[in-house]
Amino acid sequence: MTTADVVIIGGGIVGSSVAYHLAERGCTNVLIVEREDRQGMGSTAKSMGGVRAQFATPINIRMSLYSIDLFSRFEEVTGHTAGYKAQGYLFVATNQRHLDYLEANYRQQRACGVNNVEMVTREDIVKTVPQLVADDIVGGSFCPTDGFVDPYSVMTGFSKRARERGVKLWLETDVTGIDVKQGQVAGVQTSRGYVSTRAVVNAAGPWAASVAELAGLELPVEPLRRQIVKTEPFSELSPRLPMVIDMSTGFHFRPEGSAFLLAWPDPEETHGFRTDFDYGFIEKILTRAVSRVPEFADVEVNPRRCWAGMYEMTPDHHAIIGRAPGVEGMFLANGFSGHGVMHSPATGKIVSELIVDGASSFADAPALRVERFKEGNLLEETAVL
Ligand SMILES: Cc1cc2nc3c(=O)[nH]c(=O)nc-3n(C[C@H](O)[C@H](O)[C@H](O)COP(=O)(O)OP(=O)(O)OC[C@H]3O[C@@H](n4cnc5c(N)ncnc54)[C@H](O)[C@@H]3O)c2cc1C
Numbered sequence: 001m002t003t004a005d006v007v008i009i010g011g012g013i014v015g016s017s018v019a020y021h022l023a024e025r026g027c028t029n030v031l032i033v034e035r036e037d038r039q040g041m042g043s044t045a046k047s048m049g050g051v052r053a054q055f056a057t058p059i060n061i062r063m064s065l066y067s068i069d070l071f072s073r074f075e076e077v078t079g080h081t082a083g084y085k086a087q088g089y090l091f092v093a094t095n096q097r098h099l100d101y102l103e104a105n106y107r108q109q110r111a112c113g114v115n116n117v118e119m120v121t122r123e124d125i126v127k128t129v130p131q132l133v134a135d136d137i138v139g140g141s142f143c144p145t146d147g148f149v150d151p152y153s154v155m156t157g158f159s160k161r162a163r164e165r166g167v168k169l170w171l172e173t174d175v176t177g178i179d180v181k182q183g184q185v186a187g188v189q190t191s192r193g194y195v196s197t198r199a200v201v202n203a204a205g206p207w208a209a210s211v212a213e214l215a216g217l218e219l220p221v222e223p224l225r226r227q228i229v230k231t232e233p234f235s236e237l238s239p240r241l242p243m244v245i246d247m248s249t250g251f252h253f254r255p256e257g258s259a260f261l262l263a264w265p266d267p268e269e270t271h272g273f274r275t276d277f278d279y280g281f282i283e284k285i286l287t288r289a290v291s292r293v294p295e296f297a298d299v300e301v302n303p304r305r306c307w308a309g310m311y312e313m314t315p316d317h318h319a320i321i322g323r324a325p326g327v328e329g330m331f332l333a334n335g336f337s338g339h340g341v342m343h344s345p346a347t348g349k350i351v352s353e354l355i356v357d358g359a360s361s362f363a364d365a366p367a368l369r370v371e372r373f374k375e376g377n378l379l380e381e382t383a384v385l
Contacts, residue, residue: 001123002094004031004168006199006355007188009175009211011036012044013151013341014333015203016158017348019167020078025356028166029134031197032159033190035174039159042205044151046275046309048228048261050254051113052089052146053343056105058380059364060318060339061112063346066362070345079164080157087255088242089143092125098225098247102141109143117143131237132296146243146372148254151341158348168222177216178330184232185215185329199355201331202324206273206310207341208334214354215327219321220373221335222271223310226263227281229243230307237293251288260299264288277308311338316378319343321350322369332370 005027008015011034022030028061036042051071053064074082093099109117117147118288120128122137177189178200187196202219204211212219237260243254251264264285282301289296314320314335324330331354333347340347346362353360367379 002239003196004192005029006031007195007197007199008032008200008203009188009205010034010042010205010207011039011159011169011171012042012203012205013040013155013158013344014196014205014336014347016155016162016202017344018201018203018333018351019348020158021161021348021352022355023162023165023167027352027356030162030167031195032167032169033173033175033188034171036170036173039169039171040152040155042207043312044155044205045310046228046307047151047341048254048263049148049341050089050375051084051149052143052243053109054089054091054105054117054141054143054146057318058107058108058112059367059379060343061109061114062362063343065113065347066349067342068145071154071173072145074154074157078157078161080153080160082154082157084147085149086145086147087240088229089122089146090125090128090242091139091142091245092132092140092247093138094246094248096138097211100140102139106141107333109326116145117141122191129237129241131293132244133292142242148243149341149357154341154344158344166379175211175214179267180215180327183326183328185327199329201333201351203333205334205340206312206333208312212324212332215324215330217324217327217330219320219332219334219370220315222244222313223273224271224313225269225274225308226308226311226338227277227308228375229262229282229285229301230256230305231262232259232302232305234260234299236295236298246292249292250317251285251290251292253289253293262289271313273310275310277303279303279304282306303315312340313337315373316380318379319347319368320370321347321365323354325371
């Protein structure tokens with residue numbers, strides 16, 4: 001029989017970060033169990049790779065600060081690249097309500113230590129992106145250390161470094177049961193056999209609720225399809241642009257090499273396991289794109305280079321991180337609601353500290369406990385893209 005100090009269910013970016021952070025603390029008798037034949041086949045490889053500190057709540061802002069700092073030092077710390085590009089996030093408001101909202105967030109971000117976030121004028125915005133239709137723009141906010149990473153590289157970096165330190169990874173292995181004895185995790189049943197352990201981390205991405213169920217827990221995490229349109233190489237806009245968010249429609253875009261990634265939260269999507277790309281989405285998004293950036297009328301799109309994946313949504317759009325109530329030894333790292341790549345470093349840090357030290361050095365971390373839903377202490381993150 002195999003024995004591990006910690007079993008991590010799911011080998012995506014979150015499971016890999018937890019493994020890395022545990023290994024850094026000297027906890028290396030760790031096993032990652034991943035059911036696919038490669039890592040990153042869940043949400044991780046589908047991500048747009050955006051990272052930002054421009055959030056509304058202190059916990060999200062602080063998680064971003066830790067994470068962005070780690071991305072900026074990733075190679076030095078892990079020996080692998082994160083592909084971090086500090087090109088910024090530019091939020092563009094077209095009405096006073098949105099501008100007031102950005103202003104309130106800006107104050108919160110500054111109070112939390114984001115020293116370089118700025119409110120910007122229409123003139124500043126046009127200087128940054130001259131191609132924007134600007135008549136209705138009333139202002140915005142910009143943070144230069146926001147930007148993008150390569151999610152696959154980050155996951156690989158975390159995972160490789162953890163394995164260099166002794167962490168084991170089982171691929172093509174399904175976790176089919178969590179053995180709980182007298183309220184304490186005793187082991188995990190897998191398609192490769194039983195693993196005896198007293199600590200399990202649920203890092204199963206969109207499948208988190210079904211993994212929680214294996215331990216008799218109810219987890220309010222639901223998958224929601226999100227689609228990305230990748231353009232063909234397009235030279236009308238600069239490859240140095242930030243992520244640009246048109247708050248009037250939710251349409252946002254960023255450069256990716258010589259091409260652009262276009263995204264838009266389609267309000268018609270409903271919860272469910274769907275990863276098929278809907279060709280009709282291209283027209284829907286290009287309508288929004290062209291209304292803000294007329295140059296996009298000439299862009300070419302090959303539908304085969306577009307894709308869809310799943311967000312893991314919670315009712316208040318915040319992650320669920322912490323101990324599972326009633327099941328000693330079970331830890332949750334779920335429900336990132338579109339922010340799992342950018343918050344993977346902080347999540348690994350919090351979960352590893354809970355396991356090794358019994359408490360996290362993130363003072364706000366208890367706010368992310370799953371009990372908040374039953375207690376009515378919901379956090380509201382409105383800056384969801
Ligand atoms: C289109 C799109 C764009 C996005 N853009 C961004 C962005 O710009 N910035 C950002 O921060 N986030 C973004 N996200 C969200 C981000 O991708 C996710 O939050 C993140 O990847 C979650 O990582 P994870 O490791 O928790 O989940 P996953 O990568 O899904 O990994 C979970 C793993 O668990 C495995 N698993 C599940 N059940 C079992 C089982 N029973 N046994 C064994 N293994 C199991 C799965 O096979 C999977 O590999 C985006 C997501 C999508 C879909």
